[in-house]
Amino acid sequence: DTEVTQTPKHLVMGMTNKKSLKCEQHMGHRAMYWYKQKAKKPPELMFVYSYEKLSINESVPSRFSPECPNSSLLNLHLHALQPEDSALYLCASSHNQASGRMREQFFGPGTRLTVL
Amino acid sequence: ILNVEQSPQSLHVQEGDSTNFTCSFPSSNFYALHWYRWETAKSPEALFVMTLNGDEKKKGRISATLNTKEGYSYLYIKGSQPEDSATYLCAPHSGGGADGLTFGKGTHLIIQP
Numbered sequence: 001d002t003e004v005t006q007t008p009k010h011l012v013m014g015m016t017n018k019k020s021l022k023c024e025q026h027m028g029h030r031a032m033y034w035y036k037q038k039a040k041k042p043p044e045l046m047f048v049y050s051y052e053k054l055s056i057n058e059s060v061p062s063r064f065s066p067e068c069p070n071s072s073l074l075n076l077h078l079h080a081l082q083p084e085d086s087a088l089y090l091c092a093s094s095h096n097q098a099s100g101r102m103r104e105q106f107f108g109p110g111t112r113l114t115v116l
Numbered sequence: 117i118l119n120v121e122q123s124p125q126s127l128h129v130q131e132g133d134s135t136n137f138t139c140s141f142p143s144s145n146f147y148a149l150h151w152y153r154w155e156t157a158k159s160p161e162a163l164f165v166m167t168l169n170g171d172e173k174k175k176g177r178i179s180a181t182l183n184t185k186e187g188y189s190y191l192y193i194k195g196s197q198p199e200d201s202a203t204y205l206c207a208p209h210s211g212g213g214a215d216g217l218t219f220g221k222g223t224h225l226i227i228q229p
Contacts, residue, residue: 004159033216042205043160045216056216090159103148103209104162105217 004108006091012114015081021111023074023091032074033105034066035090043090049074050096081115088112122206122220129196130228136192137223139206143187150207150217151180151191160205163191196227 004025013019023032030051035043048056049068063085065077074091092105121140129135139149151163164173169184177194193200203224207217 035216042219042222043217045218048216058216104150104165105160106162107159109159 004091004093004106006089006108006111008111009109010112010114012116013078013081014116015083017081018077018079020078021076021089021091021113023076023093023108024072025093025106025108026072027093027106028071028095029093029106030071030096031094032068033092033094034074034076035092037088037090037110047076078113081113083115086113086115120206120208120218120220122204122223124223125221126224126226128226128228129193131196131198133196134192134194135196135225136190137204137225139189139191139208139220141187141189141206141208143184145210146184146187146208148209149182149189150209151189152205152207152219153202154205154222155202163204191223193225196225198227198229201225201227 007022011019032049034046036046037043045058046060047066052068052071063080067075088110090110091108094103094105119142123138148165148167150165152160153163154160163175164180166173166182171182173180179192180189182189189206191204203222205219205222207219209215
């Protein structure tokens with residue numbers, strides 16, 4: 001199984017709502033990532049989890065709260081978002097080892113988020 | 117790694133022609149370079165991860181070279197086909213741990229029949 005799955009595929013939420021994005025992989029990867037992608041721009045890194053611990057937070061506002069409950073799951077909890085947070089949110093995973101090919105990241109299909 | 121530049125930003129190529137484009141990056145603190153293909157409505161797909169100066173990787177009609185001393189990588193596509201139409205992203209990477217990727221803005225390739 002070389003697939004990263006993300007749910008939901010689409011999400012529309014108001015600025016006062018609380019919602020969560022979910023990501024799952026069963027490749028034994030111990031590094032997982034959240035990226036944000038706005039139209040016509042490349043994905044931008046938000047968070048990195050390594051062995052289920054948050055290792056990188058790219059100065060993301062606190063209205064985005066990541067969680068890694070186990071080695072296969074990664075969540076992104078959303079609260080009090082702004083319309084400018086509307087974007088495609090991509091999850092990815094990879095091995096943690098340092099050697100070349102092992103470091104490629106496998107991306108999920110993304111969640112298209114619209115904040116009204 | 118900051119200051120990742122990809123050129124050209126977009127490229128129109130006739131079907132059957134060969135093409136190439138460039139990724140430039142700072143040569144200091146280099147560990148690896150990733151190339152990804154991103155087709156519309158799909159997930160980014162890893163093409164190559166390259167680490168050694170002078171390295172050359174090949175996958176079907178697509179190949180890439182790496183020059184870590186001068187800080188650039190070329191991606192070549194031989195005999196372009198319509199299915200090659202995509203955005204090609206590069207991401208230089210520093211460090212050996214689990215780091216996220218900082219992508220360039222990409223080269224948007226359109227293959228015209």
